[in-house]
Structure formats: C-alpha cells, structure tokens
Amino acid sequence: ATRSRSPQPFHDSAFVRVRGAREHNLKDVDVAIPRDAFVVFSGVSGSGKSSLAFGTLFAEAQRRYLESLSPYARRLIDQVGVPDVDEIQGLPPAVALQQQRGTPNVRSTVGSVTTLSSLLRMLYSRAGTYPTQQPMLYAEDFSPNTPQGACPNCHGLGFVYEVTERSMVPDPSLSIRDRAIASWPPAWHGQNLRDILVTLGYDVDIPWRDLPKKDRDWILYTEEQPVAPVYAGMTPAQTRAALRRKAEPSYMGTFTGARRYVLHTFATTQSALMKKRVARFMTGAACPVCDGRRLKPEALSVTFAGLDIGSLSRLSLNAIAQTLAPAAAGRFDAPAAGATRSRAASRNDTARRVARGGSAHAGGTDVRRTPDLSQEKRIAAQRIAHDLVERIAALQALGLGYLALDRTTPTLSPGELQRLRLATQIRSNLFGVVYVLDEPSAGLHPADSEALHRALDQLKGTGNSVFVVEHDLDMMRRADWIVDVGPGAGQEGGEVLYSGPPDGLRAVAASQTARYLFDGRSRSHDHARRTPAGWLELHGVHRNNLHGVDARIPLGVLTAVTGVSGSGKSSLISQALIELMGAHLGHEPEAEPDDDGPPQPGELRTTSGRLGRGADTIKRLVNVDQKPIGRTPRSNLATYTGLFDPVRKLFAQTPLAKSRRYDAGRFSFNVAKGRCATCEGEGFVQVELLFMPTVYAPCPTCHGRRYNEKTLEVTWRERNIAEVLAMTVAEALAFFHDEDSIARPLTVLRDIGLGYLRLGQPATELSGGEAQRIKLATELHRSQRGHTLYVLDEPTTGLHAADVDKLMAQLHGLVDGGHTVVVIEHEMRVVADSDWVIDLGPGAGEEGGSIVAAGTPEDVARAKPSRTAPYLKRALA
Ligand code: ADP
Numbered sequence: 044a045t046r047s048r049s050p051q052p053f054h055d056s057a058f059v060r061v062r063g064a065r066e067h068n069l070k071d072v073d074v075a076i077p078r079d080a081f082v083v084f085s086g087v088s089g090s091g092k093s094s095l096a097f098g099t100l101f102a103e104a105q106r107r108y109l110e111s112l113s114p115y116a117r118r119l120i121d122q123v124g125v126p127d128v129d130e131i132q133g134l135p136p137a138v139a140l141q142q143q144r145g146t147p148n149v150r151s152t153v154g155s156v157t158t159l160s161s162l163l164r165m166l167y168s169r170a171g172t173y174p175t176q177q178p179m180l181y182a183e184d185f186s187p188n189t190p191q192g193a194c195p196n197c198h199g200l201g202f203v204y205e206v207t208e209r210s211m212v213p214d215p216s217l218s219i220r221d222r223a224i225a226s227w228p229p230a231w232h233g234q235n236l237r238d239i240l241v242t243l244g245y246d247v248d249i250p251w252r253d254l255p256k257k258d259r260d261w262i263l264y265t266e267e268q269p270v271a272p273v274y275a276g277m278t279p280a281q282t283r284a285a286l287r288r289k290a291e292p293s294y295m296g297t298f299t300g301a302r303r304y305v306l307h308t309f310a311t312t313q314s315a316l317m318k319k320r321v322a323r324f325m326t327g328a329a330c331p332v333c334d335g336r337r338l339k340p341e342a343l344s345v346t347f348a349g350l351d352i353g354s355l356s357r358l359s360l361n362a363i364a365q366t367l368a369p370a371a372a373g374r375f376d377a378p379a380a381g382a383t384r385s386r387a388a389s390r391n392d393t394a395r396r397v398a399r400g401g402s403a404h405a406g407g408t409d410v411r412r413t414p415d416l417s418q419e420k421r422i423a424a425q426r427i428a429h430d431l432v433e434r435i436a437a438l439q440a441l442g443l444g445y446l447a448l449d450r451t452t453p454t455l456s457p458g459e460l461q462r463l464r465l466a467t468q469i470r471s472n473l474f475g476v477v478y479v480l481d482e483p484s485a486g487l488h489p490a491d492s493e494a495l496h497r498a499l500d501q502l503k504g505t506g507n508s509v510f511v512v513e514h515d516l517d518m519m520r521r522a523d524w525i526v527d528v529g530p531g532a533g534q535e536g537g538e539v540l541y542s543g544p545p546d547g548l549r550a551v552a553a554s555q556t557a558r559y560l561f562d563g564r565s566r567s568h569d570h571a572r573r574t575p576a577g578w579l580e581l582h583g584v585h586r587n588n589l590h591g592v593d594a595r596i597p598l599g600v601l602t603a604v605t606g607v608s609g610s611g612k613s614s615l616i617s618q619a620l621i622e623l624m625g626a627h628l629g630h631e632p633e634a635e636p637d638d639d640g641p642p643q644p645g646e647l648r649t650t651s652g653r654l655g656r657g658a659d660t661i662k663r664l665v666n667v668d669q670k671p672i673g674r675t676p677r678s679n680l681a682t683y684t685g686l687f688d689p690v691r692k693l694f695a696q697t698p699l700a701k702s703r704r705y706d707a708g709r710f711s712f713n714v715a716k717g718r719c720a721t722c723e724g725e726g727f728v729q730v731e732l733l734f735m736p737t738v739y740a741p742c743p744t745c746h747g748r749r750y751n752e753k754t755l756e757v758t759w760r761e762r763n764i765a766e767v768l769a770m771t772v773a774e775a776l777a778f779f780h781d782e783d784s785i786a787r788p789l790t791v792l793r794d795i796g797l798g799y800l801r802l803g804q805p806a807t808e809l810s811g812g813e814a815q816r817i818k819l820a821t822e823l824h825r826s827q828r829g830h831t832l833y834v835l836d837e838p839t840t841g842l843h844a845a846d847v848d849k850l851m852a853q854l855h856g857l858v859d860g861g862h863t864v865v866v867i868e869h870e871m872r873v874v875a876d877s878d879w880v881i882d883l884g885p886g887a888g889e890e891g892g893s894i895v896a897a898g899t900p901e902d903v904a905r906a907k908p909s910r911t912a913p914y915l916k917r918a919l920a
Pocket residue numbers: 067068086087088089090091092093094095512532533534799800801808
C-alpha cells in the first residue's frame with residue numbers, strides 16, 4: 044500500500060526499501076525511505092509509526108547484527124523475535140535512542156551516562172595536584188563505586204543515615220500509650236513493645252517530654268534487647284502486682300530500641316512498603332569523613348584547578364566547563380575560575396558562584412592553583428581537559444548545561460536522558476549508521492529546539508541517517524522526508540499514507556498530519572477565556588533552583604506553566620506545589636509497593652515554603668504523572684482502570700460458568716484456579732539474557748492467552764475472556780455498548796485518544812504518556828466531588844496534534860466542572876489555549892528559577908524578558 048512519490052533529490056540506490064511489513068498493526072506495508080537524510084515518521088498515536096521505525100527497521104538491523112556474532116547470539120534472536128517483514132534492502136546498522144519506558148533502575152548519573160566521569164577520573168589520576176609524598180593514584184581510586192575509591196565510612200554513599208528523637212517522636216506531648224513513638228511498628232508488635240516497657244517499670248501514660256532524658260534515650264537508642272514477661276491486657280498497676288506475685292505471664296517478649304528497629308527493618312525487610320515506612324523516620328546527613336563527597340581521603344586530597352574531584356562533580360556542566368577552560372587552552376598560570384575551595388562552602392553556594400563566573404576570591408581561604416604542574420602533566424591535562432570541554436559543549440548545545448554531573452538519571456525526565464545520549468553519540472564519530480529516535484522534542488521548550496535541530500543536522504552531516512518518530516510540527520517542516528502513517532490508530536491505521544518530501548503531504552486528504560501541518564490551525568480549542576474564581580498563593584518556596592519564590596495560581600481555570608528546560612517548572616509545580624498541597628490535605632507520603640531501590644535521604648527532603656490564601660478552597664489534589672502504572676505484565680489497562688471487574692462478573696453469570704460454579708475470580712489471571720499454570724497468568728515467561736535487559740517471551744503453554752483451557756471454554760457473546768483482553772478499547776466499546784459499567788470507562792479512554800490500546804496491554808508496553816492518559820481517564824470517569832486541583836506534567840508528550848485536541852477537550856471539561864487544572868507544557872498551541880500562563884526563567888538552572896511573566900496568554904506574549912513570548916505570540920496569531 045505504498046504511495047512513494049518520485050524521490051527526486053535522492054539517488055535511487057540510497058534508499059532503505061521495506062517490503063511486506065506486518066509488525067503489530069502494519070498492513071503489509073511497502074515503503075522506500077532515503078538514507079543520509081533526516082526523516083520524520085508522523086501519524087496519530089497508535090497509527091504504527093513506532094512499529095515501522097523501531098519494531099521493523101531497528102529490530103531488523105539489530106537482528107542482523109546479532110546474527111553476525113555467534114551461534115549463542117543467534118539463539119537470542121529466537122527468543123527476542125524477528126520482525127514480521129518480507130524483505131528490507133539497503134538497511135545500514137542502526138542505533139536506537141529510545142525514551143526509557145518506566146524508570147531506569149540503575150543508579151547511574153549524568154557523568155556515567157555521558158562517560159564524562161571516567162574522563163575526569165583520568166584527569167585527576169594523571170594530571171592532578173598531589174600532596175607531597177603521596178603516590179599517584181589510579182583512575183579507579185577516584186570512583187566512589189569501586190572498593191578502592193569509596194569512602195570507608197559511608198561506602199561511597201556520601202551520607203549516613205540518622206534516626207533522631209525528633210524524627211521518631213514528632214509530637215512529644217503524647218504519651219507512649221498514645222503512640223508518641225511514631226516509628227514503632229504498627230499493630231500488635233507496637234503494643235508488645237509498650238507492654239514490655241510497662242513490665243520494665245517505665246511510665247507509658249505521661250507525656251513523652253515529661254519522661255527523664257535518661258529513660259527517653261534508653262527507649263529510643265538502646266542496643267540491648269532485654270527479654271521480659273508480658274502481661275497482655277493488664278493495666279500498669281495490675282502488671283506490677285502480677286510481677287510481685289510472680290504470676291505466669293502471657294508470654295516472654297523481646298524489647299528492641301526504636302532506632303535499632305528502624306535501621307534493622309530498613310536494612311533487612313523484603314517489603315518495599317515497610318522500607319518506605321521506616322525510611323520516613325530516617326534523615327540523611329552528609330558523611331562526616333568525606334563531607335558527602337563519597338571518596339576516600341587520599342582521593343580527595345588530589346586537586347585540579349583547586350578543586351577535588353568530589354567537589355567538582357557536584358557542579359553543573361556549565362561550571363565544570365568554565366573551570367576546565369584555562370587548562371584546555373593550555374593556560375596554567377592564571378587562577379582558574381572557581382579555583383578556591385572553601386570547605387565550608389555548601390554545594391549550592393559553590394555551584395552558584397562558579398555558574399555565574401563570579402570571582403573566586405573568598406577572602407583568606409586556602410587558594411590552590413595549578414601552576415605547579417610538571418610539563419608532562421600539563422600536556423596530559425590539556426589534552427584531557429580539552430576533550431572534556433568539547434564533550435560538555437555538545438551537551439550545552441542541547442540545552443543541558445544546567446545539569447550537575449552527579450545528578451542521578453532517575454531524577455531526569457525521559458527527554459533529558461535521551462538528549463544526554465544523543466549528545467554522547469554526536470561525539471562518537473560513527474558514520475553510515477541509522478539513528479532511530481523517539482520524540483526527541485519531548486520536554487524541550489521551542490527556544491531550546493534550535494540546538495536539537497543542529498545536533499540532528501550534525502549527525503546527518505557526518506554521514507548518518509536520522510529517523511525520528513515525532514509529533515512536533517516544526518520538526519516535520521524541517522525534515523528532508525516524511526513518512527506519514529495512518530489514517531487512524533490500531534486497526535484503523537497501519538498504512539503508509541505518504542512517503543516523500545514534506546510539501547507533498549499537503550495533497551494527501553486522508554492525512555490528519557496534513558491538516559495541522561498546512562492549515563495553520565493554531566488554537567486547539569475555541570472558547571472564551573475564563574476569569575479566575577480566586578487564587579492559591581505560594582510563599583517563599585525553596586526547592587532546587589527556586590530561592591524564595593512567591594507564586595499565585597488562579598483557581599477554576601486552566602493554567603499553563605512554561606519556561607525553558609531546567610527553568611524550574613517541575614520544581615515549582617510537580618514538587619513544591621504537590622508537596623505543600625499534599626501536606627495541607629493530610630496526604631501520606633506516596634507509598635509505591637514496587638518502587639525501585641531504597642529511598643535516599645536526598646529524596647526524602649521536602650520543600651520549604653508555605654501556602655497562603657486559597658488553599659482551603661481545594662478539597663482534593665490529583666497529580667497525573669507519567670510514572671508507570673505497573674512494572675510487570677500483570678497490571679494492564681483493564682485491571683488498572685477497574686473495568687475488568689464488571690467484565691469478569693459478566694462471564695461468571697453465563698449459564699456455562701454457573702453450571703460449573705465458576706465465580707468472577709475464575710476469570711482473573713491473578714487467581715490460580717482459572718489461569719495458565721505454566722506462566723501463572725502472565726502470558727509471558729521471562730527470558731534472562733546475558734548482555735541485554737530481561738525480555739518477555741510468549742508462554743509456550745497458553746501462547747499468551749493467560750488462562751487454562753477450561754476457563755477459555757466459557758464465552759460471552761461468543762468471545763472468551765482472552766479474546767476480550769485482546770480487543771482494543773474501540774473494539775471493546777462496540778462489543779460492550781449496552782453494558783453501562785463497562786462502556787462508560789471505555790468511552791472516556793476512547794475520547795482521550797486511547798482507543799487503539801488493547802484491554803490486556805501489559806503495563807510494561809505502555810509509554811509514560813500513555814500511562815498518564817490512562818490515569819487521567821480513570822480519574823475522569825470517577826465522580827468528582829469537591830473542588831479538585833489537577834496537576835499534569837507535559838501531558839502532550841507522545842501525542843499527535845489531533846490527539847492533543849482530544850486531551851484539551853477533556854481538560855477544559857474538568858475546568859467547566861468547577862475544578863482547577865495546571866499543566867506544565869511546551870506545546871504552544873496548548874499554552875495559547877489556556878486561561879492563564881506562568882512563565883519561569885529566564886534561563887535554566889541558577890539562571891532561571893524566577894517567575895518572568897504571568898497573565899493571560901496575550902499578556903505573556905507581550906512580556907519582554909520572556910523567552911516563551913515570541914513563540915506564544917506566533918501561536919496566538
Ligand atoms: P505509534 O508509534 O504510531 O503511536 P505503535 O506503532 O506504537 O503506534 O502502535 C501501533 C499499534 O500496534 C497499536 O494498535 C498498538 O496498540 C499496537 N502495539 C504496539 N506495541 C505492541 C506490542 N508490543 N504488541 C502488540 N501490539 C502492539
């Protein structure tokens with residue numbers, strides 16, 4: 044079904060030719076795509092863009108690569124699968140820069156992803172200034188992740204856990220009986236500890252603060268574990284009497300100090316929930332030995348440009364480049380920028396001072412410079428520093444200079460992470476490769492996208508092909524070639540509507556992309572601007588790069604929060620607002636049962652600031668984030684939204700199910716009786732691969748159907764339960780149209796642009812944007828009582844302009860229902876369509892963090908200092 048236009052500017056031989064592609068929803072597609080070109084794959088969400096770009100082209104390139112390796116690697120191919128395509132000609136090797144689905148669970152950092160950290164270690168090892176008498180160290184001695192480099196006190200963590208009286212006893216006016224010791228285990232175990240204290244003669248009925256300090260310290264901090272008789276259910280007086288007459292106790296109990304309980308549980312529990320619970324009572328304090336710098340003292344005694352490697356790694360990339368610039372240029376005589384190290388200077392002070400290029404003369408502190416380097420060291424220093432500065436420049440060009448080198452990747456947005464990898468690739472000097480990217484514009488302010496275009500041009504310029512799956516209209520306008528997939532999603536898509544230079548798409552009537560690309564439809568939704576019903580005030584907010592910000596959020600309207608990447612949008616909205624409002628409404632800190640890794644004290648830190656007027660108007664807070672809805676194939680769309688319950692009830696009510704006494708549980712793949720015994724209802728078996736992430740392969744017994752044969756004999760309207768889970772939302776809506784409790788949530792899912800998802804689609808296959816829209820849909824079909832504040836971080840990620848319109852209709856519906864909606868957004872059509880705009884900036888990191896403009900979209904479009912203004916103005920025209 045190809046309609047490739049004559050490929051004039053490209054040589055006939057320079058094409059990748061695909062014949063008979065049938066991966067996922069692709070309908071036996073033939074298409075020719077030029078090499079050495081910048082190609083955009085467009086189409087509504089679910090149309091099949093990724094199935095073509097990643098599922099077919101990249102998958103085939105990867106398969107050929109594996110096949111060229113070894114017989115062992117060839118076995119892997121059988122397990123990961125071969126793309127469903129007849130033939131691909133002219134396909135170069137491919138590198139995928141895909142956005143991470145779910146959260147990366149490794150504790151990697153900006154420095155490790157970009158390999159800058161290893162270069163820095165080499166710099167310090169070979170060209171650092173060593174104290175006299177100290178032998179030179181190896182590069183590994185500068186890594187906190189190796190036994191030879193790590194600080195011996197904190198094992199390279201940089202902090203030590205502390206449990207204090209204040210954290211364990213938040214309200215000292217309570218008695219022990221009234222649970223003064225909040226960190227004690229809940230329920231029976233807590234009562235047991237209290238009863239032991241009674242036996243031991245402590246007063247558990249007076250306020251905590253009235254107990255003698257010696258007693259409080261023992262109860263909290265003792266390492267002893269005395270065993271004592273427990274008289275359950277007796278009053279203290281009765282207990283004393285029982286002890287005197289040596290009565291038989293209910294049992295013998297073992298006492299554990301409160302601190303010991305917290306630390307022991309944290310270290311040993313298998314339950315993530317328990318871990319999270321006790322972590323709330325722990326605070327992290329900088330390790331006193333390494334001062335949070337994670338390295339052993341010998342490594343920290345080596346400096347370059349006056350800074351030890353631990354202090355340098357805490358700086359932003361901008362500041363590091365500035366510090367290394369003189370050495371990179373071969374200048375070792377002048378004091379380097381930021382060449383002063385004051386041990387007292389806090390991380391932020393140092394960062395800010397250096398970031399602003401401020402003078403480095405902190406009066407009187409020990410000023411060390413680099414001029415004492417030997418000639419040999421200078422040569423090494425210049426070469427490595429030069430390389431570092433150049434690599435950092437590639438990152439700065441992509442608008443990432445504000446990131447600190449030691450920032451962990453789970454705290455980065457998927458877009459930031461992808462751009463980090465992109466910048467690293469630009470420096471890798473590969474050529475003749477196809478780079479396949481997934482929405483590189485995600486998370487990027489239009490002012491930052493120039494740099495992205497340059498980076499992609501650079502990849503192409505060095506002889507590579509760049510294939511991107513994109514929704515950004517500007518990106519499409521700049522493409523050499525567009526492959527438009529559609530016309531609809533899922534079964535209604537899967538065809539190549541057009542393949543050729545962008546201009547030719549204009550004539551393709553069936554293309555939804557063409558409508559937006561050429562009709563200049565700017566506003567996504569037409570309605571009169573609403574006036575705020577009141578204001579929610581935030582005062583003196585401190586968080587990341589926000590230093591005492593005051594903000595006003597209008598109530599009862601739709602607000603867009605804008606600003607370049609790193610300006611502080613998430614810090615203000617997703618972090619400060621969510622935390623302050625959450626605390627005001629008395630929310631418990633979120634407990635996520637399948638969260639990865641232990642919580643770090645750094646993540647437990649809270650915002651400072653307070654809510655002012657308006658906070659009491661809001662009754663509920665809903666944060667619709669992009670976190671995955673589950674991490675195993677066991678959670679899926681149907682279970683998460685709750686629509687699977689009424690479906691299972693329908694099956695249980697069929698005559699066959701009744702005659703066999705099958706209840707609704709029989710139709711759950713989480714219950715043993717009805718599910719496939721081999722895969723325990725997952726439909727997949729896990730395959731562990733040596734050099735690759737774990738993959739899931741279809742179950743050999745049920746072939747992905749999840750249920751056992753007996754269960755599948757039961758049908759409702761001639762479909763069994765596995766066939767229902769295989770339906771898309773749109774198909775299921777037609778099938779269940781007269782079952783209100785099922786049709787209602789399905790309708791919302793379809794209206795929000797998710798009609799193409801299958802009901803049983805495992806959570807592991809969903810993108811962050813899809814997870815976010817599923818959460819929103821689930822929220823929308825619940826009845827909403829009371830004024831709710833909805834917060835969404837870049838909800839248009841992964842959405843075609845046509846789907847953005849659907850989403851906006853839903854958000855406007857919420858506002859019309861009397862609620863408040865705040866979205867962080869880069870898409871100017873959405874910003875133009877909001878009632879109010881708050882623009883942060885002016886720049887990123889320490890050059891941002893202020894509210895530059897706030898008002899109606901028209902007001903902000905006129906604001907002089909706003910970097911958003913020119914783009915917004917264009918969208919309003
Ligand atoms: P796009 O990239 O255009 O948003 P996709 O290529 O991701 O679309 O999806 C096209 C169709 O294929 C959709 O109906 C989607 O539900 C389906 N699909 C995507 N991934 C899988 C998968 N792993 N298994 C089965 N179907 C899938």
